[in-house]
Amino acid sequence: MRVIYILWLRQVKRFFRAKSRIVGAVGQPLLFLLALGYGIGSIYAKAGQGNYIEFLVPGIMAQTVLFSAMFFGAMVMFDKQFGFLKETLVAPVSRFRIMFGGALGGATQATIQGVLVLIISLFLGFHPLHWALVPIAILIMGMLAVAIASFSSGIGSFVQDMQGFQAINQFLVFPLYFLSGALYPLEHAPDWLRIIAECNPMSYAVDAMRDLLIGQTHFGLAKDLTVLALIVVVTVAFGSYRFRHIEA
Amino acid sequence: MSKATPVISLHAVTKQFGEVMAVNNVSFEVGKGELFALLGPNGAGKSTTIKMLTTLLKPTSGTLTLAGHDVAKEQDAVRKSFGIVFQDPSVDNEMTAYENMELHAALYGVSGSQTKARVKDLLELVELWDRRSTQVKNFSGGMKRRLEIARGLLHHPHVLFLDEPTLGLDTQTRNLLWDYVKKMSRSEGMTVFFTTHYLEEAEDVADRIGMIDHGKLIALGTTKELTKQTGTKTLEEAYLELTGRTVRDENADPHEAWRARHRARNMR
Numbered sequence: 273m274r275v276i277y278i279l280w281l282r283q284v285k286r287f288f289r290a291k292s293r294i295v296g297a298v299g300q301p302l303l304f305l306l307a308l309g310y311g312i313g314s315i316y317a318k319a320g321q322g323n324y325i326e327f328l329v330p331g332i333m334a335q336t337v338l339f340s341a342m343f344f345g346a347m348v349m350f351d352k353q354f355g356f357l358k359e360t361l362v363a364p365v366s367r368f369r370i371m372f373g374g375a376l377g378g379a380t381q382a383t384i385q386g387v388l389v390l391i392i393s394l395f396l397g398f399h400p401l402h403w404a405l406v407p408i409a410i411l412i413m414g415m416l417a418v419a420i421a422s423f424s425s426g427i428g429s430f431v432q433d434m435q436g437f438q439a440i441n442q443f444l445v446f447p448l449y450f451l452s453g454a455l456y457p458l459e460h461a462p463d464w465l466r467i468i469a470e471c472n473p474m475s476y477a478v479d480a481m482r483d484l485l486i487g488q489t490h491f492g493l494a495k496d497l498t499v500l501a502l503i504v505v506v507t508v509a510f511g512s513y514r515f516r517h518i519e520a
Numbered sequence: 521m522s523k524a525t526p527v528i529s530l531h532a533v534t535k536q537f538g539e540v541m542a543v544n545n546v547s548f549e550v551g552k553g554e555l556f557a558l559l560g561p562n563g564a565g566k567s568t569t570i571k572m573l574t575t576l577l578k579p580t581s582g583t584l585t586l587a588g589h590d591v592a593k594e595q596d597a598v599r600k601s602f603g604i605v606f607q608d609p610s611v612d613n614e615m616t617a618y619e620n621m622e623l624h625a626a627l628y629g630v631s632g633s634q635t636k637a638r639v640k641d642l643l644e645l646v647e648l649w650d651r652r653s654t655q656v657k658n659f660s661g662g663m664k665r666r667l668e669i670a671r672g673l674l675h676h677p678h679v680l681f682l683d684e685p686t687l688g689l690d691t692q693t694r695n696l697l698w699d700y701v702k703k704m705s706r707s708e709g710m711t712v713f714f715t716t717h718y719l720e721e722a723e724d725v726a727d728r729i730g731m732i733d734h735g736k737l738i739a740l741g742t743t744k745e746l747t748k749q750t751g752t753k754t755l756e757e758a759y760l761e762l763t764g765r766t767v768r769d770e771n772a773d774p775h776e777a778w779r780a781r782h783r784a785r786n787m788r
Binding site: 290355361 | 628
């Protein structure tokens with residue numbers, strides 16, 4: 273536990289020392305929230321769908337976590353490039369704990385940023401259905417963050433340079449984001465898109481958060497949580513597996 | 521353990537990267553408390569040997585033991601019993617010197633109560649105690665090295681590995697650094713295994729010297745024995761006699777070179 277804790281603490285300290293990163297990572301999702309929320313909101317309302325901002329906020333929170341936690345892999349890559357990773361690789365601790373401690377740190381950053389987006393959206397007129405369910409929604413956002421940070425740690429552990437990392441990052445992030453239920457209701461999407469989104473783990477995290485925050489769901493909370501738990505297990509296993517195969 | 525029971529032993533160790541024999545059937549032993557230098561030209565197999573001894577690479581064949589533990593089978597016991605200063609820095613630049621030490625203590629399970637006193641002693645030894653709250657990114661190369669040595673000693677290792685620890689440092693810092701290492705080796709009975717390109721360092725510091733070239737151990741003994749064996753006056757002359765005078769253009773890291781070739785092949 274002490275190892276996981278200290279590696280988590282390292283990431284959290286680094287995060288709070290780089291204040292620009294906190295703001296930077298929240299800026300982009302807010303842009304989406306403003307542009308889409310207000311740009312499409314009126315059409316959405318005219319189509320009889322209700323308040324688009326309400327619908328969109330859980331999706332934007334998930335986006336924040338997705339972008340931020342996916343970028344965490346770059347931290348792992350830098351640790352490898354700048355040598356710090358070697359210090360942990362020769363230590364008498366399992367590679368699982370090395371990977372997981374760092375990923376929890378990255379997930380914590382992402383979750384804090386997601387919460388920031390939620391707070392800002394309150395000022396833009398978002399109101400959660402039940403305040404008591406908000407912490408649970410944040411917990412679910414945290415699970416998504418752990419899954420993505422673990423996955424991207426695994427990627428960062430074998431990528432050679434920033435260009436390579438960015439290529440993989442972009443290749444994954446945008447489909448995961450746009451082909452999920454984050455921006456539009458899946459009920460009205462054409463079949464091919466709905467089927468793709470239903471294969472996308474992001475959709476389930478968004479759906480769970482939306483259910484808890486505004487009481488709208490596509491899959492149902494039970495299914496959401498089952499899929500999400502499964503994704504956490506698979507991504508943590510992937511990250512650990514990749515870390516076990518790092519050779520210095 | 522006495523000198524008769526070695527702290528480090530290699531038996532018929534071979535490491536192959538593709539067709540390149542980075543280390544070729546090497547066997548030798550290092551005793552407790554000994555200061556041992558492994559010398560050789562670029563690409564000779566020094567770093568590969570250290571990487572195998574420190575569990576970072578698996579040998580193709582042969583056995584390595586460290587502090588009585590089989591390196592292949594008892595990885596965690598082996599990892600607890602050595603400290604290492606890598607060729608390139610491996611400290612976290614964003615954290616302070618003290619935080620780097622704390623993190624190391626946690627990784628090696630040094631108890632919280634012991635940590636404080638030990639960290640203070642070591643940072644004082646390497647003269648960084650006053651800078652303990654400075655982020656490492658503001659340190660010079662020499663300060664980073666000193667911090668890494670202090671860190672490597674934190675968990676009372678039986679063996680300290682130093683892979684070209686003085687590369688790029690000025691003479692003052694180099695002298696200082698060897699003073700700390702010798703002091704710690706004497707006071708804690710610690711074995712020191714190092715590589716260097718500065719032969720006078722090996723001559724001054726090492727009890728015994730191993731020379732490796734093209735992956736093969738070509739000589740082993742004290743400076744006296746090596747000069748006598750080659751009929752030369754200094755270690756440098758003995759070294760040139762044994763390894764030849766031609767410049768090596770081989771990649772310094774055969775593993776890296778192999779990986780690069782491997783990648784290039786996959787791209788085609």
